[in-house]
Amino acid sequence: MSDNSSKKVAIVVLAAGKGTRLKMDIPKPLAPLHENTLVDYVIDTFKDFGDITLVTGHQRELVEEHVNKKFENINYVYQKEQLGTGHAVQTYLKDFENSRGYDYTIVTCADTPLITKETVSSLIEEIEKGSNAVCATFTADNPTGYGRIIRKGTGFQIVEEKDANDDQRQIDEVNSGLYIFKTLYLMDHIFNLSDDNKSGEFYLTDTFSPEANVTPLLFEEPREFLGVNNLIQLSQADIYLRRSIARYLMLEAGVRFTDPSHTYCYSKNIGQGTHLFQNAFIDDKTVIGKNVIIEQGVTIKNSIIEDGAIIKANSYITDSKVSNGASIGPMAQLRPGSNIGEGAKLGNFVEVKKSNIGKKSAVSHLSYVGDAEIGDGVNIGCGFITCNYDGANKNKTIIGDGSFIGSDTQMIAPIEIGKECYVASGSTINKSMPDGSFAIARGRQETKEGMAKRFIKKKTDK
Template identity: 40%
Template sequence: MSILILAAGQGTRMRSSRPKVLQPLAGRPLLRHVVDCARQIDAADICVVYGHGGDQVQAAFAADGLRWALQAEQLGTGHAVMQAMPETADDNRVLVLFGDVPLLRPQTLERLLNECGADDLGVLTVDVSNPHGYGRIVRENGRVVRNVEEKDANDSERLIKEVNSGVMCAPARKFKAWLERLGNDNSQGEYYLTDVIAMAVADGTEVHGIKADSVEELMGINDRRQLAEAERALQRRLVGELMAAGVGFADPSRVDIRGTLRCGQDVFIDVNAVFEGDVVVGDNVVIETGNLIRDSRLGAGTVVHANCHIEQSEVGDECEIGPYARLRPGTKLAEQVKIGNFVEVKKSNIAHASKVNHLSYIGDAEIGSGVNVGAGTITCNYDGANKHRTTIGDGAFIGSGVNLVAPVEVGSGATIGAGSTVSKPVPADQLTVARARQMTVPGWKKPQKTS
């Protein structure tokens, strides 16, 4: 099997410096969706035909081990396939896909391949209510005999509802013979790949028109409006799969999954939640409204209150996050940790049942179990050139408004009085207070505005 993915188009209607096949859909390039689909077919060879913005496209997929074929001039789909055929083995079966048709499912392609004989031509089609602009599939006595493009169709052909997706499969040897005979005598002056249908019929090759289950699966992306429509269609599919697996959503239309979301049992997700990258959510997790969770793990029974930002973090079981909390990369929370409102944690480990409840910043820290961090406490981890770590032992109590000037260590069971600035080791099980002496300045007057 050789899979040829046509991805050379400029996509001028996108009005973007980014090649069309690199436009993002659910957080990944359009072409990534097609390549990932192709990977699930048993293919020995995947070739991408590239053109406009080729350097960007190749760079984005440099690690994928793909074969590349340059289409320097965009002279139609038939011409695009011609560029890939010289290095395609004659004995291979060829499947043609499109880099701007990202919603195709592997199951549909498997059905096309299985229902079409190995020596026949298979064409993926679909019935649409408004076929304007599409190539029509012309059948005689139920058999596919040709494809006719909109601009070349007569009045009766324009009434046909079955249209051609462009996705097709056939033996490479036959494809090469048909492509050699392909002409561009049409209104566009292009080499239409779909013209091989009539050639196959003339050669006595059976043509199978296999209908896809839905129009959405064959959506092509040419402009921003179609990209947005495809985004919603894909989100419906992804959320539908999760609901079928038992995940609860307050409103399935107001959740975005831009990557992979894996959920345990009895998970509930409220509106306007966004998941990016690889996210794993344990059993009985509740995610309230307005959260962004990226490349993170949430343990069973955890509650994420409204409007939190969690990135590259690991959250243990039965934790409580937010509202309005931020977990930055490198954060690891053990079980039953509480991170409260307007708290930011970065590159820190917080052990069992510790609490950072209000308006605090914890960066580059190692916090033991059962620690209470008071409101407004910060770890002063940056000296202007380097980052330094703060270590807080089990059971310590840090009062409100404390500055911990790293590197510094707080012993187990220690208490630090509110308003202290601590830059030296704090002994275990002792009260430490570090405040300047309070004083009142006689005769001091408030500054006045100058006119």
């Protein structure tokens, strides 16, 4: 919206569809896109422009329950019978108490998740020039299925596919399904609609006519108007979403992609100089700092990766934090609640859960760290295990700064190892250790000379 605009805007989201062609046992607005739903993206785009009302219908309880969990101040109107887009807007104007209290009314669909805030601003700026209504349009390579834009003089009308003649079907400028109206104009025209057409529905598009001072606003990028009606289009929406994010990151944020078409990045919160390799998956809740390396096959969800960290191939990170300059993997897993300190190193096949690993500590390979507090500068050898679960409760392991824990060591929690302790390899430790102490807990080795031949079995010739 322009800075000097003080107009009140209502947004009507048509969300009554069943979505039969999606072949899902959920209402169409709740079809999944990344880790959200179609309607989530629509609401998130429009919420800063005005008050949102959803026109719900099929399985309305599920739609409204979902939306109420994620957003505040959303209004609802129930369209009992789905008799067309015009009927949906009629229902809104009749049943929403304050529908007439807005200067402008935007109408959009719950199945168009890629519309941008910039496009909405453009519509508002256009109608502020004096039009009664503005329709967003685009040019389609294959216009089949879309309503055609029939320009006449300074105005236009929209003819739906089923009602178009052969000449009109050749037109490639099409209706996007996104509109803005002066509310008074909408009220004057919406209740005069006829269902005398091949679909037997009340078309919202019939409110546009060449004599009515209405404007078709042509947009160059058709992808953002993609409507999701089947699983192919749902997949396309996901691809377009990722491409737009990758484009932004490369052009505006200085993020390098080895192969953006095969990188599954949904976060825009990534710092300059970071390098994303192919087949990495990064969700939209993750924040990544500057000069980070994310190697191939990495998955990161709802986590913070700070400047200069390296996440090596095929590592999996969830609900965790990796501090500056830390190195993770390859093939490591950080489960929820993991906090990896500055300059720390976790090697291959290391799993960490609900634990803090201190600065410049190392858990190099083949280890499990659960419910633990590991201090700064600790070195943990191969095959280390915190035995944190006693069958009923999770118990804590604490290891102090500067300690050395040998390979193949088990810690029977709850247990506390002091600072600068040394635990010999192959030990099972079940008693706490004071600062500076040494512990060894393993069976004594006995060597019997010449006895090996009793145990070594040789192959017999056949």
